[in-house]
Amino acid sequence: METDVLGPPYERHTIDLGTDDEGKVVATLVRRRGDQPSRRAVLYVHGFVDYFFQTHLADFFVERGWDFYALDLRKYGRSLLSHQTPNFCRSLTDYFPELDESARIIRSVDGHDQLLVVAHSTGGLTTSLWAHARQGQGLIDGLFLNSPFFEFNNPWLVRGPLMSLITATSAKRTPYRIIPVKALGLYGQSLHATERGEWTYDLNWKPVLGFPITAGWLQAIRRGQSRLRRGLQIDAPVLVACSTRTFRGKDWDDDVRLTDAVLDVEHIARWAPRLGPHVTLTRFDGGMHDLTLSGKQVRAEVFRELARWTDAFLPAPGTPEVEVPPAPEDVTT
Known part of the structure; x- marks a missing residue:
C-alpha cells in the first residue's frame, strides 16, 4: 500500500489486471483503517x-x-490510464476480477470476517450480478445499493426497440462508437463546488458533463439489466435506497438538488425485489441520485437508516444473538 491522493490515513493498492485491446489494465483499492483493529470491513x-x-x-x-x-474499477478514476477509453467495458463481468481480488485482500490478507459491499448506480448493478454469481461462497455478508442502475431513464420506445437496434448494429462491430445521448450536466452542476454544489473532486475523473457513452458500454449495461430482471438469488441481506422523486425537467431548477436527476426512481423500486429473498427498500424525500451527496439533513437521514439496517442485519462478530421467542401453539376450538 502507498499513500493515496486523498492523503493519510488513506492508502491505495494497484491491482494488475493484465492487458486488453487497449493495453495495460489496472484497478485501484483504497483503504482507510480505523484507530482500533476491526474484523468488519466495507x-x-x-x-x-x-x-x-x-x-x-x-x-x-x-x-x-x-x-x-x-475500489476504483478499471478505466475509472485512479485506475484510468492515458491510453484508455474512460469507463469503457464490454460486459459487466469484466469487473469481477477486481471485485474478487478486493474481497480476497480484505478477507484473507487483512483478516476481516465480515464484509459489507456498498455500491452506487452502475456499481449497484455490477455488484448485484457479482454477488449473485458468487452466492454460496461466503464472500459478502450484506449489500447496500445506493440508487442502483436497474433501468435506463428513457421512454420504453427508446430503452427497448431503439437501444436494441443501436446495440445490435454497433456493439460487436464498433464497440467504441460514441452514442449521442443527453448529457448529465444538470446533475454534475448540482454536485461540484465550482458550479451549484458543495463537493470538491477531480473533474478529470468526474467531469461535469460526463464521459461519452459507447456502444459497447451500452450493450454491457442492457445485458446486465436484462439478467437482473430475470431474477437473482443474492444470498445476503440487501438494502436498496433511492429518492422519492425523479427530476423531469430539461433546464436548471432547484429541484435538481432534491430529486434523482439521473434515474427513474420507480424503476429502482420496481426491480429491487428481483435481487433475492432478503431485500429491504427505503426511500428518502429530497434525496439526490447519490444519496450520500444529498443535502445535509437528507444524508444524515440516510446514514441513520443505514446504521439501523446494519445493526439489525450485520451485527458485529461476537455479538450475542437475540433469542426470538417461539411462536404460540396453534390452538383450535
Missing part, C-alpha cells in the same frame, strides 16, 4: 463517471468500527 464501489472521493462516507463507517475500502 467495500465501496462507485457509479458511472465516478470514483471514490466521498470521505464523509468513510468517516461514517470508521466511526462505527468498520475498516473502509473503496
